[in-house]
Amino acid sequence: xxxxxxxxxxxxxxxxxxxxxxxxxxxxxxxxxxxxxxxxxxxxxxxxxxxxxxxxxxxxxxxxxxxxxxxxxxxxxxxxxxxxxxxxxxxxxxxxxxxxxxxxxxxxxxxxxxxxxxxxxxxxxxxxxxxxxxxxxxxxxxxxxxxxxxxxxxxxxxxxxxxxxxxxxxxxxxxxxxxxxxxxxxxxxxxxx
Amino acid sequence: xxxxxxxxxxxxxxxxxxxxxxxxxxxxxxxxxxxxxxxxxxxxxxxxxxxxxxxxxxxxxxxxxxxxxxxxxxxxxxxxxxxxxxxxxxxxxxxxxxxxxxxxxxxxxxxxxxxxxxxxxxxxxxxxxxxxxxxxxxxxxxxxxxxxxxxxxxxxxxxxxxxxxxxxxxxxxxxxxxxxxxxxxxxxxxxxx
DNA sequence: ACCTGAACACCGTTCAAGT
DNA sequence: ACCTGAACACCGTTCAAGT
Numbered sequence: 001x002x003x004x005x006x007x008x009x010x011x012x013x014x015x016x017x018x019x020x021x022x023x024x025x026x027x028x029x030x031x032x033x034x035x036x037x038x039x040x041x042x043x044x045x046x047x048x049x050x051x052x053x054x055x056x057x058x059x060x061x062x063x064x065x066x067x068x069x070x071x072x073x074x075x076x077x078x079x080x081x082x083x084x085x086x087x088x089x090x091x092x093x094x095x096x097x098x099x100x101x102x103x104x105x106x107x108x109x110x111x112x113x114x115x116x117x118x119x120x121x122x123x124x125x126x127x128x129x130x131x132x133x134x135x136x137x138x139x140x141x142x143x144x145x146x147x148x149x150x151x152x153x154x155x156x157x158x159x160x161x162x163x164x165x166x167x168x169x170x171x172x173x174x175x176x177x178x179x180x181x182x183x184x185x186x187x188x189x190x191x192x193x
Numbered sequence: 194x195x196x197x198x199x200x201x202x203x204x205x206x207x208x209x210x211x212x213x214x215x216x217x218x219x220x221x222x223x224x225x226x227x228x229x230x231x232x233x234x235x236x237x238x239x240x241x242x243x244x245x246x247x248x249x250x251x252x253x254x255x256x257x258x259x260x261x262x263x264x265x266x267x268x269x270x271x272x273x274x275x276x277x278x279x280x281x282x283x284x285x286x287x288x289x290x291x292x293x294x295x296x297x298x299x300x301x302x303x304x305x306x307x308x309x310x311x312x313x314x315x316x317x318x319x320x321x322x323x324x325x326x327x328x329x330x331x332x333x334x335x336x337x338x339x340x341x342x343x344x345x346x347x348x349x350x351x352x353x354x355x356x357x358x359x360x361x362x363x364x365x366x367x368x369x370x371x372x373x374x375x376x377x378x379x380x381x382x383x384x385x386x
Numbered sequence: 387a388c389c390t391g392a393a394c395a396c397c398g399t400t401c402a403a404g405t
Numbered sequence: 406a407c408c409t410g411a412a413c414a415c416c417g418t419t420c421a422a423g424t
Binding site (some may be wrong): 010020021022026067070097098099102103104105107108109110111120121124149150152153155156157158159160161163164165166167168170173176177179181184185186 | 203213214215217248257260290291292295296297298299300301302303304313314317318342343346348349350351352353355356357358359360361362366369370372378379
């Protein structure tokens with residue numbers, strides 16, 4: 001395994017643990033065992049746990065932005081694109097009842113190193129920006145501030161649906177909540193399949 | 194200080210820490226320093242951290258249920274009672290950007306002892322029950338399952354608003370999201386003051 | 387450049403010992 | 406009944422030492 005692979009393997013394993021158990025439950029020693037090195041070697045790539053956490057959050061946000069850009073540039077109605085956006089959050093729950101990295105870290109915010117907080121904030125800002133862009137054509141009557149307020153509310157509602165559904169350990173709870181948001185008119189509705 | 198006080202002091206200090214930093218960031222040794230005993234004494238009252246966490250979650254749910262019962266039995270329109278319900282979640286953010294104990298613990302769910310999980314689940318169930326009762330008179334057209342789905346969606350949206358607002362460290366973000374939920378018709382709207 | 391063992395101060399937990 | 410010191414295996418971090 002090349003060093004570049006080792007670094008990547010660390011990040012992948014760490015992300016899975018944080019999404020499942022939280023940032024504070026992530027242990028360098030456990031992580032080292034999964035990767036097949038000693039814990040001191042993790043520190044070679046990431047001097048502190050904060051450095052690892054910050055890179056994790058940055059990577060997560062960057063990957064999300066890339067994917068969302070492709071979604072909005074691709075084919076499909078606003079309803080269809082929104083459904084694919086929601087599907088990303090649903091997929092985390094399908095993956096062993098994991099949560100969005102952002103949601104986990106936001107809940108632990110008070111104990112997060114400053115560098116991690118910055119990357120966490122960037123994720124929510126990117127989601128709100130993207131949602132505002134997606135919804136803009138449908139809401140020509142809204143000024144920029146109102147459009148962003150709507151986007152913020154949608155992002156929060158989805159995060160909350162994920163949080164509550166993971167507590168229930170029931171993905172149908174997530175689907176039910178997303179359906180209710182659509183029925184109330186808060187979000188676009190998924191097109192029938 | 195009587196022993197009963199000691200036990201109570203432990204619970205109060207522990208709750209504040211969990212709401213600020215998360216369950217995993219709670220340390221028996223730090224807690225002992227705050228309370229003014231040695232960490233082994235905390236174990237006298239709560240044999241394991243799981244025992245403490247479970248009691249924390251139970252107490253939190255019980256206190257919430259008591260308060261909510263008083264709200265629904267007291268004066269006021271549905272809109273007014275709902276506004277007071279939302280105010281409870283807002284108050285956590287006002288208190289040094291803390292979160293609802295439930296939200297924090299749900300985010301750490303994968304690393305929670307079984308006893309803690311049970312108490313966490315009870316809190317969300319209690320909230321959904323209560324919201325369904327509150328909204329029932331306004332939605333005679335909904336059957337029980339639909340009413341509960343609506344209540345679930347509202348609960349999740351409020352939790353999500355709190356999660357995102359704490360990440361921003363901005364309580365106005367919370368207010369904006371609650372306003373947007375009302376505007377969309379998902380939740381009752383706060384009566385003007 | 388990459389990895390490691392050993393040490394440090396921390397953590398939850400246990401338990402024999404104190405009052 | 407309530408508290409404690411000391412020990413255990415854990416934790417993140419540092420660093421000198423290896424290749």
